Amino acid sequence: MASHQVFSSFLFLLCLLQSIRVGYPATFTIANKCTATIWPAILSNAGIDQRPATTGFALPPGESNTFSVPTSWSGRLWGRTLCSRDSTTGNFSCLTGDCGSSAVECAGGGAAPPATLAKFTLNGTGGLDFYNVSLVDGYNLPMLVVAEGGTGGNCTTTGCVVDLNNGCPSELKVTASDEGVACKSACEVFGEPQYCCSGPYATPDTCMPSSYSQFF
Incomplete structure (x- = not known):
């Protein structure tokens, strides 16, 4: 903005x-x-x-x-x-x-x-x-x-303004006392180029939305 x-x-x-x-x-x-x-x-x-x-x-x-x-x-x-x-x-x-x-x-x-x-x-x-x-x-x-x-x-x-912690995919979820308190990015969790928009996926034409990015 x-x-x-x-x-x-x-x-x-x-x-x-x-x-x-x-x-x-x-x-x-x-x-x-x-x-x-x-x-x-x-x-x-x-x-x-x-x-x-x-x-x-x-x-x-x-x-x-x-x-x-x-x-x-x-x-x-x-x-x-x-x-x-x-x-x-x-x-x-x-x-x-x-x-x-x-x-x-x-x-x-x-x-x-x-x-x-x-x-x-x-x-x-x-x-x-x-x-x-x-x-x-x-x-x-x-x-x-x-x-x-x-x-x-x-x-x-x-x-x-949406609370994303409760609905966060389990593989990305950070928990405390069995409660979701944060939600990691797929890039941080998996470190793969298709999730990090790096390497062969470094352009808007090749880095396509994933189920994780669409959740955010």
């Missing part, structure tokens, strides 16, 4: 996850509409000098948190689930979306798949803001991005 860069805000929702952009710099508001605590995480793309003040935090059900990013920021946001701190080592980890930092702040670590990702490029080509919700690394939470206050461009709400 693309929008004109004079957005007032993005509203980024987890279960649903909502995000808001306000002028310069941009402002994101993450709202937890889930029934359990989530731990949002933020990763700036390589080459971005200015970064948000936070890279991860806890967000209880029904609460929201707002932070700013630089005018031309690009990066991704996602939600971590089923997180805890080891009573012996003090290390913090999450069952889904973990960033490998052993702390609530991700500090430059990316999401371990499977995780639903919201990707942003602000003030990009033509001065537009671009955003999408991606399941290329699998899925762990419903997510919705709502752009507020934009003018021009295609400022459409976008995301995946």
Whole structure:
């Protein structure tokens, strides 16, 4: 999705996850509409000098948190689930979306798949803001991005608001206490070119939909 860069805000929702952009710099508001605590995480793309003040935090059900990013920021946001701190080592980890930092702040670590990702490029080509919700690394939470206050461009709400964990094919499903908590991509599970769109399947003409990609 693309929008004109004079957005007032993005509203980024987890279960649903909502995000808001306000002028310069941009402002994101993450709202937890889930029934359990989530731990949002933020990763700036390589080459971005200015970064948000936070890279991860806890967000209880029904609460929201707002932070700013630089005018031309690009990066991704996602939600971590089923997180805890080891009573012996003090290390913090999450069952889904973990960033490998052993702390609530991700500090430059990316999401371990499977995780639903919201990707942003602000003030990009033509001065537009671009955003999408991606399941290329699998899925762990419903997510919705709502752009507020934009003018021009295609400022459409976008995301995946369906709970895919329960219906996830058994060979892709991540479980905890016999309950589906995430859904891996077929590429991650099988590593075969036809599922990864690699090798002889690296073009749109040769990488055809599979039953797994059609599920997503």
